[in-house]
């Protein structure tokens with residue numbers, strides 16, 4: 001028998017330690033929560049994406065009375081960006097969440113389905129996507145989406 005451990009590397013920043021471009025992307029994600037449509041959960045999420053050509057796309061969660069028909073902020077933003085610029089890799093993603101009148105204190109972490117979609121953008125362009133998970137107390141920085149999804153299923157998994 002063999003035990004194997006897979007590690008996720010996270011750098012923890014306070015807001016003031018971030019670069020100006022990362023602060024700017026986080027602000028875009030934070031703005032988005034106020035445009036979310038989240039009447040059922042009351043949990044508003046914003047996501048902002050910067051492409052390698054520096055274009056920025058942002059989105060938020062869109063809920064539905066038929067619950068599974070809604071979509072998370074990360075997928076709204078990522079599909080939007082990839083639909084508009086199918087040739088341009090994604091450089092950075094920032095996420096923020098707001099509920100009960102305040103931003104989450106701990107960094108918001110994407111759901112499993114969003115991780116899978118984010119991973120597809122990373123592998124599709126063969127270009128690491130930096131991830132910024134905002135919390136008002138601390139911010140998590142990950143060098144790429146793979147850190148969020150160890151033992152992932154990706155396009156190379158389809159090869160025999």
Ligand code: THU
Pocket residue numbers: 038041043044045060061062063070071072073074108109110111114
């Ligand atoms: N949600 C997101 O938009 N992103 C996440 O990372 C986690 C969850 C949304 C889905 C749903 O509209 C609400 O938050 C509560 O789950």
